[in-house]
Amino acid sequence: MKKIMLIGYGAMAQAVIERLPPQVSLGWIVARAHHHAAIRTRFGDQVQPLLLPQDCPQTPDLVLECASQQAVAQYGEAILHRGWHLAIVSTGALADAALEQRLQHAGGKLTLLSGAVAGIDGLAAAKEGGLQQVTYRARKSPLSWRGSYAEQLIDLNAVSEAQIFFEGSAREAARLFPANANVAATIALGGVGMDDTRVQLMADPTTQRNTHTLYAQGLFGEFHLELSGLPLANNPKTSTLAALSAVRACRELTQR
Numbered sequence: 061m062k063k064i065m066l067i068g069y070g071a072m073a074q075a076v077i078e079r080l081p082p083q084v085s086l087g088w089i090v091a092r093a094h095h096h097a098a099i100r101t102r103f104g105d106q107v108q109p110l111l112l113p114q115d116c117p118q119t120p121d122l123v124l125e126c127a128s129q130q131a132v133a134q135y136g137e138a139i140l141h142r143g144w145h146l147a148i149v150s151t152g153a154l155a156d157a158a159l160e161q162r163l164q165h166a167g168g169k170l171t172l173l174s175g176a177v178a179g180i181d182g183l184a185a186a187k188e189g190g191l192q193q194v195t196y197r198a199r200k201s202p203l204s205w206r207g208s209y210a211e212q213l214i215d216l217n218a219v220s221e222a223q224i225f226f227e228g229s230a231r232e233a234a235r236l237f238p239a240n241a242n243v244a245a246t247i248a249l250g251g252v253g254m255d256d257t258r259v260q261l262m263a264d265p266t267t268q269r270n271t272h273t274l275y276a277q278g279l280f281g282e283f284h285l286e287l288s289g290l291p292l293a294n295n296p297k298t299s300t301l302a303a304l305s306a307v308r309a310c311r312e313l314t315q316r
């Protein structure tokens with residue numbers, strides 16, 4: 061039996077808990093203090109709520125970050141420094157170049173989950189031959205952008221047709237939209253980097269989906285990938301596929 065630590069107790073963490081493979085158990089949840097009573101009530105002694113990963117008395121087989129870019133910045137180094145395996149979904153944290161360097165040199169094992177997008181394997185292969193252009197566009201409902209920096213760029217209540225409200229680099233997108241543009245960072249890290257990956261963010265009142273469009277061109281030829289994902293019921297910002305990529309990381313623990 062493999063025993064994992066989850067960081068976060070929000071929509072994605074709940075979706076992961078519901079789908080944990082049979083040979084994987086949840087041992088610890090790093091969560092804000094106000095979640096601890098609910099965790100104890102739900103899991104009894106089986107799962108220990110923690111304020112910090114470092115409070116864990118054992119070595120988890122995997123630490124699964126499903127919380128925020130801020131959580132990666134706050135705990136990432138300490139986890140890796142212990143030699144533990146950390147898988148992160150809030151990949152946009154690596155838009156902070158200094159943090160990326162610290163995590164790369166901290167030890168342990170860092171895995172970037174594919175999250176809400178597909179095609180990163182092909183993009184990384186294409187990179188071996190040289191990539192000339194990588195662009196990414198996210199199209200989500202106005203509801204999915206609510207509470208984000210988008211509110212300063214567009215009137216989300218008044219948007220009547222699909223509208224691009226942000227264009228810039230993956231680094232800018234990931235930092236300005238920490239709960240919405242991690243995919244931009246994932247694509248950047250697999251391809252031409254944070255500064256050369258061009259990103260468009262779009263609000264579309266006619267959609268209920270989170271649609272990710274990836275275009276890459278290089279020596280290999282070109283590809284155009286469009287993924288139309290269903291958001292989680294509890295968080296319209298987050299695609300179901302992102303949670304499933306975390307479940308897959310758990311399943312892989314049992315397949316080694």
Ligand SMILES: NC(=O)C1=CN([C@@H]2O[C@H](COP(=O)(O)OP(=O)(O)OC[C@H]3O[C@@H](n4cnc5c(N)ncnc54)[C@H](O)[C@@H]3O)[C@@H](O)[C@H]2O)C=CC1
Pocket residue numbers: 067068069070071072073090091092126127128129130131134149150151173174175176177238239240242243246294295297298299302
């Ligand atoms: N790579 C990808 O494709 C995607 C990545 N994400 C990332 O996953 C994160 C989680 O998504 P959801 O669960 O839907 O968000 P959510 O807002 O429903 O839940 C986040 C949870 O993490 C907790 N949290 C945040 N920072 C924390 C910290 N420093 N310490 C302890 N707990 C902390 C919050 O209290 C909350 O319980 C997003 O914020 C985003 O960074 C989300 C969607 C796609």
Ligand SMILES: O=C([O-])CC(=O)C(=O)O
Pocket residue numbers: 176238239240241242243244270289297298299300302
């Ligand atoms: O789940 C999604 O559709 C994408 C997302 O939030 C992100 O890239 O951070």
